[in-house]
Amino acid sequence: MPKKPAPAFASSNLEPAAQRHIAVVGAGIAGITCARTLIQAGHRVTVFEKSRSAGGRMSTRSTEFGSFDHGAQYFTVRDERFEHALATATGLVRPWSANTVRVLDDSGQVVAASLPAKESHWVATPGMNALVLQWAQPLLDADRLVLDTRVVYIEEDKLDPQRWQLQTDGPGAGVHSGFDAVVLAIPAPQAHALLRDSEQAAALSADVAGVNVAPCWTLMVAFPQAQQPTLQSLGPQWNAARSTHHRISWMARESSKPGRGPIERWTVQASPAWSQRHLEDDAERVKAKLLKAFAEVTGIRAEPPYASVHRWRYAQTTRPLGKTHAWDADARIGACGDWCLGHRVEDGFVSGLEMALAIA
Numbered sequence: 312m313p314k315k316p317a318p319a320f321a322s323s324n325l326e327p328a329a330q331r332h333i334a335v336v337g338a339g340i341a342g343i344t345c346a347r348t349l350i351q352a353g354h355r356v357t358v359f360e361k362s363r364s365a366g367g368r369m370s371t372r373s374t375e376f377g378s379f380d381h382g383a384q385y386f387t388v389r390d391e392r393f394e395h396a397l398a399t400a401t402g403l404v405r406p407w408s409a410n411t412v413r414v415l416d417d418s419g420q421v422v423a424a425s426l427p428a429k430e431s432h433w434v435a436t437p438g439m440n441a442l443v444l445q446w447a448q449p450l451l452d453a454d455r456l457v458l459d460t461r462v463v464y465i466e467e468d469k470l471d472p473q474r475w476q477l478q479t480d481g482p483g484a485g486v487h488s489g490f491d492a493v494v495l496a497i498p499a500p501q502a503h504a505l506l507r508d509s510e511q512a513a514a515l516s517a518d519v520a521g522v523n524v525a526p527c528w529t530l531m532v533a534f535p536q537a538q539q540p541t542l543q544s545l546g547p548q549w550n551a552a553r554s555t556h557h558r559i560s561w562m563a564r565e566s567s568k569p570g571r572g573p574i575e576r577w578t579v580q581a582s583p584a585w586s587q588r589h590l591e592d593d594a595e596r597v598k599a600k601l602l603k604a605f606a607e608v609t610g611i612r613a614e615p616p617y618a619s620v621h622r623w624r625y626a627q628t629t630r631p632l633g634k635t636h637a638w639d640a641d642a643r644i645g646a647c648g649d650w651c652l653g654h655r656v657e658d659g660f661v662s663g664l665e666m667a668l669a670i671a
């Protein structure tokens with residue numbers, strides 16, 4: 312990890328005439344990285360986010376038993392620029408000794424073998440959402456991040472056809488106009504829907520159409536009867552596993568991550584194929600099936616006092632765009648996100664950064 316922290320926003324020498332007002336849609340790691348970089352280059356940015364806080368799929372659910380990272384579980388760092396950016400989040404990013412195994416399902420029989428760690432697993436503390444929240448705070452303080460506001464339509468500005476305007480719903484519903492450029496930092500299917508409906512964005516719409524993103528049903532369970540360090544954990548000795556069980560592809564012991572509470576908690580991700588097949592199923596039915604699979608794989612048969620499921624309609628890229636971002640310089644509209652390059656947190660960061668560099 313880097314040792315040299317950099318300032319949150321570096322100053323820029325941009326001439327006022329060259330300064331542009333850019334709308335960024337989506338406050339996940341891609342959108343916030345893009346917005347921060349554009350501001351560092353001297354531009355004015357307004358970020359629109361449909362949820363009540365920034366973070367996107369790097370999210371954390373708080374419960375009376377402790378937190379769950381029900382989106383991204385951890386991240387890896389391969390790009391030097393990501394490493395440098397993480398240095399601005401001093402004390403917030405910590406390594407997680409995941410002690411991962413591969414679990415083979417054989418009619419309920421479990422065979423586990425240690426997976427050698429190829430690279431370090433990093434987590435934000437106290438929850439995965441903390442990293443983007445910290446990076447988004449200066450935007451929030453400067454009133455440049457509009458929360459609880461979904462962008463539903465993008466079109467040319469009625470008063471100035473050289474610019475863009477956005478229609479939004481939610482508490483901040485209305486028309487926001489006067490943008491020199493628009494960046495969609497949202498999952499590809501959602502970006503495609505907005506672009507397809509906009510006359511001026513046809514070229515970009517075609518670019519994004521080929522991307523595929525799979526869903527993921529996620530189960531969260533807590534066992535307050537088992538607490539560290541007084542009582543040993545329930546079930547397996549490993550903290551995370553990739554699974555070939557027909558329902559489950561990944562599970563992790565949340566309480567083994569640094570800076571989390573001591574109550575034994577697991578996050579379980581259904582496989583992309585199973586999630587797709589059961590996408591529209593009733594949540595209670597999905598919960599019952601995933602609990603059964605969890606018991607089969609971990610051997611933990613105790614009834615969890617807390618069990619909940621979350622459906623990610625767009626979770627993991629299965630066919631990426633194949634380039635860092637999409638940018639139509641004539642129409643001044645772009646799209647970025649993890650789906651440009653893959654399905655990792657770092658892909659979102661690199662895509663948001665490259666998108667901003669292309670504009671700036």
Ligand SMILES: Cc1cc2nc3c(=O)[nH]c(=O)nc-3n(C[C@H](O)[C@H](O)[C@H](O)COP(=O)(O)OP(=O)(O)OC[C@H]3O[C@@H](n4cnc5c(N)ncnc54)[C@H](O)[C@@H]3O)c2cc1C
Binds near residue numbers: 359360368501655657
């Ligand atoms: C279950 C799951 C497990 C994962 N595990 C890992 C892992 O272990 N390691 C890893 O590296 N990655 C993992 N990932 C992937 C990782 O979470 C993503 O790569 C990363 O968070 C994507 O960031 P992003 O900014 O591109 O998109 P997002 O985080 O999806 O951000 C998009 C934002 O746009 C907002 N939005 C959408 N539409 C609109 C609209 N119309 N108007 C306004 N706002 C809008 C959304 O609310 C969201 O906040 C996982 C993802 C999931 C779902």
